[in-house]
Amino acid sequence: MRWITYIVKCLFCGLVAMQLYFAVQIALWTSLDPSSTAFQRAERWRLCSWHWSCQVHSEWTAYNKISNNLKRAVLVSEDDIFFQHKGVRVEDMEKAWQKNQEKKHAGGKAKTALRGGSTITQQLAKNLFLSSEQNYFRKGQELVITGLLELILPKQRLFEIYLNSVEWGEGVFGIGAAAAHYYATTPGALDVDQAAALASALPAPKCFDKAQYCRRGSINYAARQEFILENMSRVALAPVASPKNPK
Incomplete structure (x- = not known):
């Protein structure tokens, strides 16, 4: 039994160490820009x-130099109450889970069982650190x-990193x-129509970019x-301050 206890302790310590690594990395991003994400590195490979030369493009743009048209369009497309929630939208996750279960029971493949329901922060967490495996x-x-991202970084910084790291086509990031x-x-310089078109691409950017990635339906x-x-006009670009209690 001792060796089982030892293995369990090792696994637990390894898991804790991994969370500490994530926390330290995120803390560094309060002042440093991420050089790449796990998803970008996987796509580059x-x-x-x-090969040394590669058609993968990424160029960092400061938050205040990104069109508000684009910011609003992305919020409508991906997470319209991003600045109001704490990182997770439970109702959306429950709806996505129910849809996936229905798809599985109807004969859908199990590997698609965890799609949908993700906030911008959840998408960012996956892109920054995790593989594309779905389990x-x-x-x-x-x-x-x-939770670590929401705890350590302000909302505007999270949105800035997301806009600069999300995939927008094959080899096109940010x-x-x-x-x-x-x-x-x-x-x-993006106008309203350009911003809306780019935001519409986010659920399936490779298909938006190249026809060979598009499937039926x-x-x-x-x-x-x-x-x-x-x-676009109804979304907020900053946290909404809660009203103060009258004295």
């Missing part, structure tokens, strides 16, 4: 393997990292590279763009 252990780790790739412009980007345009 997939596209380039051992309950990885989902649990995603929630822990989400709004700096996306604005140049699609419109030959800068993130600060893929996303209707035009309909998403129209929905985003109709709702």
Whole structure:
């Protein structure tokens, strides 16, 4: 029994050490910009393997140099109450879980069982640190990292890192590279229509970029763009201060 106890202790210590590593890394990002994410590195390896030259583009853009049109469009597309919640939207996760269960019972593949319901912070946690595997252990780790991100970094910084690291096409990461790739412009110069189009791409950016990644029944980007345009004016770009109690 001693060796079992020893193994359990080792596993526990390793798990704690891993969380401490994540916390320290996140704390560094209060002042330093992430050089890359786990997802970017995986994509670079997939596209380039051992080659030195590679068609993977990323260019950091400061938050105040990104068009408010783009910020609002992304919030409508991905997480309209990002500045109000604490990192997780439980109701959305429950709905996504129910849909996935229905899909499994209808004959869908089990590997798609954990899609949807993720906030911007959860997406960021996955992209920064985790693999693309979909299982309950990885989902649990995603929630822990989400909590660390929300605890250590302010909302605006989280959104800035997200906009600069999210995939916008094959080998296209961050709004700096996306604005140049699609419109030959800068993130600060994106107009309303361009912003809505880019935000509509986020659920399936490779398909938006290249037709060979599109499958039958893929996303209707035009309909998403129209929905985003109709709702951009209603989202907040900063935390809403709670009213003070009258004295």
